[in-house]
Amino acid sequence: MRYQRIVANGLVVTPDGTARGNLGIRDGRIAAISPDPLLGDETIDARGRVVLPGAVDLHVHFNEPGRTHWEGWGPGSRAAAAGGVTTVVEMPLNALPPTTTAAAFQAKVTAAQASSIVDFALWGGLITDNLSHLPTLASAGVIGFKAFMCPTGTPEFTHVEDGILYEGLCRIRELGLFLGVHAESHWITQHNTERLQAQGRTDRRAWAEARPPAAELEAIQRALFLAARARCRLHIVHMTLPDGAEMIQESKGAGQAVTVETCAHYLTLTDDDLLRLGPVAKCAPPLRDRPTQEALWQDVLQGRIDCLTSDHSPCPTEDKTRGDEDIWQAWGGITGVQTLVPLMLSQGVHRRGMTLPQFATLLSAAPAKIAGLWPRKGAIHIGADADLLIVDMDREWTVEHRWLQSRHKHSPFLGRSMKGWIDLVLRRGQTLAQNGEIAVDGGGVWLRPNGEKR
Ligand SMILES: [Zn+2]
Structure with missing residues (x-):
């Protein structure tokens, strides 16, 4: 099968643990999780990065x-x-x-x-x-x-x-x-x-x-x-x-x-x-x-x-x-x-x-x-929405005013040193933010609880 996007060679965090591997995204969902290479229209290189659920x-x-x-x-x-x-x-x-x-x-x-x-x-x-x-x-x-x-x-x-x-x-x-x-x-x-x-x-x-x-x-x-x-x-x-x-x-x-x-x-x-x-x-x-x-x-x-x-x-x-x-x-x-x-x-x-x-x-x-949003949200598993974070765990950075996106840019954390930088954020497979910059306008969808019992 060919996927629309591949997240390749990252350390993927699933409910079962962590494993180096590849994710295939199709129609906004996670369609493959594999240790083997996958074929896709576009490949995101996640080598040296951790791949977390949003x-x-x-x-x-x-x-x-x-x-x-x-x-x-x-x-x-x-x-x-x-x-x-x-x-x-x-x-x-x-x-x-x-x-x-x-x-x-x-x-x-x-x-x-x-x-x-x-x-x-x-x-x-x-x-x-x-x-x-x-x-x-x-x-x-x-x-x-x-x-x-x-x-x-x-x-x-x-x-x-x-x-x-x-x-x-x-x-x-x-x-x-x-x-x-x-x-x-x-x-x-x-x-x-x-x-x-x-x-x-x-x-x-x-x-x-x-x-x-x-x-x-x-x-x-x-x-x-x-x-x-x-x-x-x-x-x-x-x-x-x-x-x-x-x-x-x-x-x-x-x-x-x-x-x-x-x-x-x-x-x-x-x-x-x-x-x-x-x-x-x-x-x-x-x-x-x-x-x-x-x-x-x-x-x-x-x-x-x-x-x-x-x-x-x-x-x-x-x-x-x-x-x-x-x-x-x-x-x-x-x-x-x-x-x-x-x-x-x-x-x-x-x-x-x-x-x-x-x-x-x-x-x-x-x-x-x-919230009743599982299993569509909340984990990297087959069939879930491809909401993913690609993280450079070792990068150190500082919270600065210009990074904040809220309407009013006050925060008790301004000036704080952080370790772990989010390179890329995907929402249903689409790039939402890259290197701290917002990449889209609108598009968020309303989720009803699915009633699945916990
Ligand atoms: Zn509150």
Whole structure:
């Protein structure tokens, strides 16, 4: 058979391990994986390079429609592509309207189809007053629902207390989907925030003090309990704590259907960076201390964390800088979709011995499975979309302003040294980015969850 494109002589990372070989691409899909030479119209020489599946980022906010001036599908998807993320799963909040009705869902699909260069799927939202919309959102094609257990940064996406949370879990289970939760206690974070603000505290440390580990752990425990009672699959987003990983591990051991993600920034920035960098490193939950971070790395390396995400949550730069002297005034969210893969190659694979198959599981296979996009997305195997990264593992480089593709080019990682450069990014066999430059306009497709059970 003759293929349209061949990726030749790379070290190919598959679910089974790594092997030097050749990939044949036909009609946008992987049609051959072979140690022997293949015939094709065009050959990409991957000698001396690692060939990874494109990353699937389960947690991004692109804010369009409605807050396109914060990011948008065009710049957001270009940032994803330049950083090796070929599929994004976009969160229901920060766009206007939020994705809490089927009409809002359709508006977002339309906006994304108009300008996304990466393939995409969408989360739906569970808020205080949209229980009756969950079935239509499910049939419209959400991959799952997201809820907050504490107030969000945007008033139209209301957080839910236990009554709605529990009823939502029961209904979502009937729909055969799952709930992702932002787990921080409303009561603890609100009390601490009011107390610290009453004391006149505006310093950066106050942000972290208002949101201690206890606030996160209490909410994780409550979410686990309610989801178990409702027999609904649960996903804990941006989890920061080894004690949380242990609680989730115990629940898994007891047979509960639960998964957990952590984000690149919790593994590569600490509370010292919040003090040093200020608002650009403000996020919720907040950055934790160095010992917590090192223990969280062990959870990642030993399989107690299912997947790694960016929680890319951008904003206009002035929404960060207005918090320079008063941390409460800054938007909480980190611009990170473009740095996710490079950070994990540098700090995971090179620095801490994460294996390449582990990397591919954490960044591609596991999030694709959680989102119901497997087996089309998430791995290099026959029949999957040819979403591929060709990586020069040894090249060292520095994150520079001009490399960033987001609408607002702030990042807590500016100036950081990286090891592992993405030479080429393919989306369904087509060149999406080459040597950090974007090569296409649009073309990203919407992915419905295939309903395949995990
Ligand atoms: Zn988020």
